[in-house]
Amino acid sequence: MSAIICITAEWRTQPEHAETVRQLMLQAAAAVRANEPGNLLYLAHQDPKDPTHFLFYEQYADQAALEAHVASPHYKELVAGQLVPLLTERHVSVYHLLG
Structure with missing residues (x-):
């Protein structure tokens, strides 16, 4: 079985924050x-x-790579610090690649 981990993060925001969310995601x-x-x-x-x-659609080589992502300074600053407070809905799903 592959160690590759796939993440989907589906988000919604208010119309007045849509452009800011778009820019921060980029x-x-x-x-x-x-x-x-x-x-x-x-x-x-x-x-x-x-x-x-x-x-967001994401793929990581393994669990350690996903953990490194969440621990990274850019994740903490851009995603957790700036993006998440602008969201009205947030749904994250985790998948394992078959094969």
Whole structure:
């Protein structure tokens, strides 16, 4: 069985925060790609029909890589510190890659 861990983080915000959330998500994605060797994929999405609805799709090489992500300074600053307070809904799901 593969050790790869997949995360989906589905978020909603108020219309007045949508652009700020979008910009912070792009910053977070760039920081993850630049600083986390255990991250395999980190993609930010925005619903074209509902600009207050966002999705992160993430893949990590293993549990240690996911833990390193959550412990990283950019996660603590951008996601936990700035993004999460702007959200009205937050749903995170964890999956293991089959195969």
